[in-house]
Amino acid sequence: MKFRNFKTVPKIIFGRGSFEQLDDVLAEERQKADDFVVFAVDHIHKDRALKEQIPAQSHDMIIWIDTTHEPKTSYVDQLTEEVQAFANGKNPVSVVGLGGGSTLDMAKAISLMLTNPGGSASYQGWDLIKNPAVHHIGIPTLSGTGAEASRTTVLTGPDKKLGMNSDYTVFDQIILDPDLITGVPKEQWFYTGMDCYIHNIEALNGTYINEFARAFGEKSLNLCHEIFLEDHPDADEKLMMASYMGGQSIAYSQVGACHALSYGLSYVLGYHHGIGNCIAFDVLDDFYPEGVKIFRDMMKKHNITLPKGITQGMSEADMEKMIKVASGLAPLWENVYGTDWQEHVTPELLRSLYEKM
Structure with missing residues (x-):
């Protein structure tokens, strides 16, 4: 019998106030002056206090993820192209997902599609991803989906709803700060x-x-x-x-x-x-x-x-x-x-x- 050799999140920070350590975590990835980070943030935080706590530098990119609908492959492809255009094809040193399960899934999907050719719909299934993703970090502001721990990013495609299931999907780092889920409706x-x-x-x-x-x-x-x-x-x-x-x-x-x-x-x-x-x-x-x-x-x-x-x-x-x-x-x-x-x-x-x- 052959057992699955599955990957788990290698680095985890847990505790109230731990979100403040994100800048230190990203500093380890920023090695050159033009290294940049993409922050994929749930759009509900655009007018909330958390917006001011995002440690974005002047040359970083913030994407406000529209979570009105479930994540779609077409939306992943659109945002991937926007990131590629932002720095003329240079990849970010990290993609940070900040939000609920949909936002975390979008961050995982973007980090995968920056290093794998074609559209994301062609990777809906099990172990179809060939190349490792860009470094990516998950920070939930809503808990329950398990997206911060899972090896999938669930997407609605042209003819099915199915995740990109891969060891490369798993976050490189997660930050679990209970302060961030306080006050959810x-x-x-x-x-x-x-x-x-x-x-x-x-x-x-x-x-x-x-x-x-x-x-x-x-x-x-x-x-x-x-x-x-x-x-x-x-x-x-x-x-x-x-x-x-x-x-x-x-x-x-x-x-x-x-x-x-x-x-x-x-x-x-x-x-x-x-x-x-x-x-x-x-x-x-x-x-x-x-x-x-x-x-x-x-x-x-x-x-x-x-x-x-x-x-x-x-x-x-x-x-x-x-x-x-x-x-x-x-x-x-x-x-x-x-x-x-x-x-x-x-x-x-x-x-x-x-x-x-």
């Missing part, structure tokens, strides 16, 4: 945090589970219970670690039915990843009964009401698109059913689940 905090909770439920109940993944997944799940059921006073620190550990868990296992269905919702109906996962998870009692029950307890505690009837009146063409996207995620379904997953994942099953939403 309640629903956004909940939906993004539930991405982490769902990661753990899918991994721990999957056929890919092993003791490495279980160790991270169980601890992350326990932290989620403290955060979303007990109102723990250190909730920000705990959520930041739960997100990281959830990302580590799925690095050596896999997500499952909820994420497969959510990808379809996102591709066709445009739902953001966190809320899309919640909508999908709420109809998966037959797959994850205990996990769904506790999820509903969490929703009740935090007064969260999910959209209902979102697939009513949908055209047959759109329904078929969703089914196609969801059924195309072979590793996720194998994690649910095993190697004979195709006998179980029929268009009829997927249609019935989507119709419940």
Whole structure:
């Protein structure tokens, strides 16, 4: 049997106020006078205090990432070209992603596309990236997706939603500062945090589970219970670690039915990843009964009401698109059913689940 030799983030700084060390981290990368850094920052921070704390020098580039929609391959290609034009083809010494999961994924994707030819859509899949990325740093201002720890950057392309899954995708450095996630709007905090909770439920109940993944997944799940059921006073620190550990868990296992269905919702109906996962998870009692029950307890505690009837009146063409996207995620379904997953994942099953939403 051949075991996966996967890469993890090699350098991590954790703690309140640790964002202030970013300038010191970047100083190690800046070796020449014309070395520059690209800061890919969630556009919500354009009018917030964090903007003034970004340690950008006069010749650096700041990109305000539009996170209105899920990250698209066309947007990655556009921003990559802008970076190349900024310094006449010279690559930055680092790309810094500062924001939620979408922004971190965009930063990872840009750092990959600066060193790999063609468009990003051609790299949607597993281990298609050939050249190492530009040095890249992830700094979450929203926790739950695990994007800071994962080897994927999830993108919506012309005909599918699928990540660029590669060891080269993994950040070279992350800075986990709980101060940065203080004050996130309640629903956004909940939906993004539930991405982490769902990661753990899918991994721990999957056929890919092993003791490495279980160790991270169980601890992350326990932290989620403290955060979303007990109102723990250190909730920000705990959520930041739960997100990281959830990302580590799925690095050596896999997500499952909820994420497969959510990808379809996102591709066709445009739902953001966190809320899309919640909508999908709420109809998966037959797959994850205990996990769904506790999820509903969490929703009740935090007064969260999910959209209902979102697939009513949908055209047959759109329904078929969703089914196609969801059924195309072979590793996720194998994690649910095993190697004979195709006998179980029929268009009829997927249609019935989507119709419940």
